[in-house]
Amino acid sequence: MTEKRRKLSALWMEVGPRFLPFADAATPDLPLGRLLRLSLFQVSVGMAIVLLNGTLNRVMIVEMGVPTWLVAMMISLPLLFAPFRVLVGHRSDTYRSLLGWRRVPFLWMGSLLQFGGLAIMPFALIILSGDITTGPQWVGYVASALAFLLVGIGLHTTQTAGLALACDLATEESRPRVVAMLYVMLLVGMGVSALVVGGLLQDFSQLRLIKVIQGTAVATIVLNLIALWKQEARDPSRTRPDRARPSFGESWTDFVRGGRAGRLLLTVFLGTAAFSMQDILLEPYGGEILAMSVGETTRLTALFAAGTLAGFAIAARDLAQGGDPCKLAAFGCVVGVFAFSALVFASPLQSAALFQGGTVLIGLGGGMFAIGTLVAAMALAEAGGGGLALGAWGAVQATAAGGGIMVGGALRDLVSQLAARDLLGTALNHPATGYGAVYHLEIVLLFATLAVVGPLVRYAGGQPGPSRQKFGLAQFPG
Numbered sequence: 001m002t003e004k005r006r007k008l009s010a011l012w013m014e015v016g017p018r019f020l021p022f023a024d025a026a027t028p029d030l031p032l033g034r035l036l037r038l039s040l041f042q043v044s045v046g047m048a049i050v051l052l053n054g055t056l057n058r059v060m061i062v063e064m065g066v067p068t069w070l071v072a073m074m075i076s077l078p079l080l081f082a083p084f085r086v087l088v089g090h091r092s093d094t095y096r097s098l099l100g101w102r103r104v105p106f107l108w109m110g111s112l113l114q115f116g117g118l119a120i121m122p123f124a125l126i127i128l129s130g131d132i133t134t135g136p137q138w139v140g141y142v143a144s145a146l147a148f149l150l151v152g153i154g155l156h157t158t159q160t161a162g163l164a165l166a167c168d169l170a171t172e173e174s175r176p177r178v179v180a181m182l183y184v185m186l187l188v189g190m191g192v193s194a195l196v197v198g199g200l201l202q203d204f205s206q207l208r209l210i211k212v213i214q215g216t217a218v219a220t221i222v223l224n225l226i227a228l229w230k231q232e233a234r235d236p237s238r239t240r241p242d243r244a245r246p247s248f249g250e251s252w253t254d255f256v257r258g259g260r261a262g263r264l265l266l267t268v269f270l271g272t273a274a275f276s277m278q279d280i281l282l283e284p285y286g287g288e289i290l291a292m293s294v295g296e297t298t299r300l301t302a303l304f305a306a307g308t309l310a311g312f313a314i315a316a317r318d319l320a321q322g323g324d325p326c327k328l329a330a331f332g333c334v335v336g337v338f339a340f341s342a343l344v345f346a347s348p349l350q351s352a353a354l355f356q357g358g359t360v361l362i363g364l365g366g367g368m369f370a371i372g373t374l375v376a377a378m379a380l381a382e383a384g385g386g387g388l389a390l391g392a393w394g395a396v397q398a399t400a401a402g403g404g405i406m407v408g409g410a411l412r413d414l415v416s417q418l419a420a421r422d423l424l425g426t427a428l429n430h431p432a433t434g435y436g437a438v439y440h441l442e443i444v445l446l447f448a449t450l451a452v453v454g455p456l457v458r459y460a461g462g463q464p465g466p467s468r469q470k471f472g473l474a475q476f477p478g
Contacts, residue, residue: 034231035178035181037226037227037229037231038162038165038166038169038182038227038228038231039181039182039185039227040185040223040224040226040227041107041111041158041159041162041223041224041227041228042159042162042182042183042185042186042189043185043186043188043189043192043193043223044111044114044155044158044189044219044220044223044224044227045155045158045159045186045189046185046186046187046188046189046190046191046192046193047189047190047193047197047216047219047220048114048118048151048154048155048216048220049155049190050189050190050193050194050197051118051193051197051213051216052075052078052148052151052152056075056125060074060125060128060129064125064126064128064129065129065130066125066128066129070128074144074145074148075148076402076406077145077148077149077152078148078149078151078152078153078155078156079152079398079399079402079403080149080152081149081152081153081156082152082156082394082395082398082399082402083395083399084156084395085156085157085159085160085391085392085394085395085398086391086392086394086395087391088106088156088157088160088161088391089160089161089164089389089391089392089394090391091106092106092160092161092164092391093164101232102168102232103161103162103164103165103168103232104165104228104231104232106157106158106160106161107157107158107161107162107165107224107227107228108224108228109154109157110153110154110155110156110157110158110159110161110224111154111158111220111221111224111225112154112221113150113151113153113154113157114150114151114154114155114158114217114220114221114224115154115217115218115220115221116150116154117146117147117148117149117150117151117152117154118147118151118213118214118216118217118220119214119217120143120146120147120150121144121147121148121151121213122206122209122210122213122214123143123210124140124143124144124146124147125140125144125147125209126140126206126209126210127139127140127143127144128140128141128143128144156394156398158224159394160391160394162182162227162228163182163394164391165228165231165232166178166182168232169231169232183370183371183374184312187305187308187309191305193216197212197216200212260456261389261392263452263453263455263456264326264373264376264377264456265392265393265396266452267326267329267373267449267452267453267456268373268377268393268396268397268400269396269399269400270400270445270448270449270452271329271332271333271369271373271445271446271449271453272369272370272396272397272400272401272404273400273401273403273404273407273445274333274336274404274442274443274445274446274449275336275362275365275366275369275404275442276400276401276402276404276405276408277404277405277407277408277411277438277441277442277445278340278343278362278408278438278439278442279401279404279405279408280405280408280409281408281409281412281435281438282300282304282359283300284435285343285355285432285435286300286352286355288431289346289347289431289432289435290346290347290350290351290352290355292352292355300356300359303356303359303360303363304359304360304362304363305363306360306363307359307360307361307362307363307364307366307367308363308364308366308367309363309367310360310363310364310367311332311363311364311365311366311367311368311369311370311371312367312371314364314367314368315328315367315368315371315372319371319375324457325371325372325373325374325375325376325379326372326373326376326453326456326457327372327457328368328371328372328375329368329369329372329373329376329453330372330449330450330453330454330457331368331372332364332365332366332367332368332369332370332372333365333369333446333447333449333450333453334365334446334450335361335364335365335368336361336362336365336366336369336442336443336446337443337446337447338361339358339359339361339362339364339365340358340362340439340440340442340443340446341358341443342354342355342357342358342361343355343358343359343435343439344436344439344440346358347430347432347435347436370397373393373397374393376456377389377392377393408438408442411434411437411438411441412434412435412437412438413434414434415433415434415437415438416431416433416434419433419434
């Protein structure tokens with residue numbers, strides 16, 4: 001190798017980790033190309049989430065004329081399986097396969113379930129909308145519910161097993177960076193899918209709906225096949241039939257022993273619910289209370305995403321310098337208190353700028369909270385129960401997010417109706433009262449989260465845990 005090539009190679013080695021956010025997540029046993037390929041399962045999960053919670057939500061109500069309550073019920077069906085993620089994680093930890101695989105069978109079955117649900121979904125929705133000439137109407141209800149449930153079970157299974165596989169492949173030092181990369185790839189998949197699917201369905205027709213949803217089904221199975229191909233080595237000794245396998249109860253008892261895991265999961269539940277209640281209220285609040293245009297409220301999503309990425313960058317610097325993930329999550333809650341306070345004061349001040357700033361802060365605080373609790377969960381996975389730990393984290397996080405959204409919407413409607421009837425007093429007879437009640441409740445939940453996470457911060461203060469590990473987002477440009 002010439003002197004010039006040696007200098008160029010040395011320069012590239014310095015530039016790579018600095019400007020490629022996850023270049024330092026790779027290891028000799030898990031090179032960056034293999035890691036990027038593994039992350040494709042998160043892209044497929046992001047596609048499904050966007051389709052279920054975003055695109056189909058609007059299409060079913062506006063273009064297909066499905067009642068709002070029925071749409072809400074269908075969209076919430078995938079959440080029914082969220083609590084079972086912890087069981088999926090445990091089963092993937094202890095699965096006995098003659099081929100010697102633990103995670104791959106669950107990734108494969110989850111992919112098939114996603115594919116099956118998406119394959120029948122467009123036809124089920126067309127029947128559900130009443131656009132049929134023959135056949136009973138109940139077929140549409142049953143088929144649509146089955147489609148949404150299959151997709152929900154598939155994406156929860158795929159994500160739990162995929163994250164556990166990433167933990168198996170990564171070293172103890174690189175594990176937080178690897179999982180953080182997968183988390184960001186989920187956001188990338190959601191962002192790209194939203195643009196592509198939204199553009200394809202701009203000129204809506206039933207035929208185009210069928211093509212888009214079934215195209216998503218094909219893309220899901222292709223991406224997941226590429227993601228799991230030759231990722232998990234076969235080890236028949238680890239999964240042989242005669243090997244002792246602890247029961248779920250025994251594994252769960254070991255997992256929560258000492259109280260740290262239970263306190264962390266309670267933190268995840270309260271904090272996630274607090275940050276999720278406003279998910280379906282931000283755009284209506286901007287339009288109804290602050291008279292923002294459709295374009296202005298649409299840009300709130302971009303502001304929220306920018307705040308989330310900024311939260312990742314702050315988390316990167318803090319954890320790279322040896323910060324404690326629980327303290328990072330607590331700081332995210334503090335940011336959230338200021339964020340929701342800004343939303344509350346935006347109404348009396350009639351300030352769209354204050355509202356937009358609060359939206360950015362919600363993303364900022366939520367991003368720090370999510371990364372902090374995720375890295376803390378990784379510490380619980382180091383004892384070998386990666387599937388159980390990540391399954392528990394995912395189950396609590398998904399359940400709290402779905403429950404928070406439902407409670408937020410119901411509370412807003414209830415308080416708004418009471419205020420409109422003057423049952424809360426003349427001073428509160430205002431359209432912003434219902435929104436304000438939700439924002440105040442979120443602030444209360446964030447303070448409760450701080451109270452719960454406090455002992456975890458003190459506990460980790462003298463412990464050399466994962467907070468001493470370098471974090472994968474640490475090299476974000478700027």
